[in-house]
Amino acid sequence: MGNASRAAIIGDRRITGLSADVIAELVAELGPLWHEQHQTKLMSRQRKRAIGAGARHRLVFVDRLLATLVHLRHGATHDVLACWFGVDRSTITRAIGEVRPLLAERGCTIGPGVRLRTLAEVVDHLGASEETGIIDGTEIRVRRPASGRKDRDRFISGKSKQNAVKTMVVTDGDGRVLFCSPTRPGSCADIPHARQSGLVTLLADGPAVEILTDAGSQGLGARTGGRVITPPHRTFKKNAPDRYEEMHERQRTAHSSRRIRVEHGIAHLKNRRALARRLGRREHISDTVQAIAGLLSRQQTADLTSTRQK
Structure with a gap:
């Protein structure tokens, strides 16, 4: 060239x-x-x-x-x-x-010379900086496994009904990407994914941090000492008291407003066409996800530093 x-x-x-x-x-x-x-x-x-x-x-x-x-x-x-x-x-x-x-292998950059490469480092960073973390899972469509493979059905997502892999994305309160987990087959739900990634153990035994998630992670709060916060349960299914519907909707809206930043972070990741739909080998998808997360976080940090200097 x-x-x-x-x-x-x-x-x-x-x-x-x-x-x-x-x-x-x-x-x-x-x-x-x-x-x-x-x-x-x-x-x-x-x-x-x-x-x-x-x-x-x-x-x-x-x-x-x-x-x-x-x-x-x-x-x-x-x-x-x-x-x-x-x-x-x-x-x-x-x-x-x-x-x-x-x-x-570079990890996600959060400051000059400071990078997060593992989920344990992310939890320690959130605890030391007293920031709120936001977690959500996202799916990436992949090619269907060859006919006859014994684990062929594992890649079928129960949500999208398509062949996909799933990764867990962690951002801070501003939507800056802090970590993307190695991918799992699309049939893996959010709670097993969090458990297999070691998140439950890290939060239960680690520093006091606040982690926001969606309704797909209901039950993690009890396993992590209240560190994982999910949308409020619906207490009354029938014969709700006056104004309960309004209060419940207001609480869910407030939670969603705080959690929306992770959706923005995922959108920035998916702007990289390599994650819009994966047509290559599934064996390389974890490296692709983590490479893009590292590049995005580095550019986000550079843009944030440039804005503050102005």
Whole structure:
């Protein structure tokens, strides 16, 4: 790829969803990691010629990173990216497969040099900062498993009746993404998902934090010492006292108004076309979700810092 095309991708935020400063930070941070990983791979097998001999990479690391960012932002196929970058399709596939895990391992950025990589770190951060966390699950449509697989029905969502995987998204009160869990098959409900992710244990034994969830997590409050707050139950199903309906609706509206920020965070995640509908391998969807969450949180933090400086 020529310097003009590379500069056009970096300079236009609509292409990658990231500012030029954030991309420069990614290059400086991930470049040495990718090079070390590549050298380790070369040293791990028997060789007939010295390391460094032979043809040079036609796709340098900066272009590998940009191809991955464009793929995550717009869901562009590997064939299209191969034509754009002037390489073979297999080169793009290999590049994305190498860079995507590095992006996923970065975690979510909440401040200069401060990142959250695990759910335990998120709970500790919320407790230390005395902020309210908001949790919600979201589904990502995936290809139907091949006929004859014994776990084929596990991916059918009981909510959307489609083949999907589910991830648990955690944001703060402003809607900034703090964490996305590894994906689970779409048949997994919210409460089992929270239990399998370790959230119940972390909240029950951890700091006193306030976590807002929807009605799908009813019952988690009792298991976490009241730390999980769900919409109020309906006390009266019949013969409700006067004005009960109005009070109940007001309470549910107040809870929904506080919890709506997580929906905004999920919407920002789904703006990345790679999460609108997954057409690739399901084995890579967890890395894709966590890579996009890390990129989004880093850009949100950069935008917030820039606004405060003004």
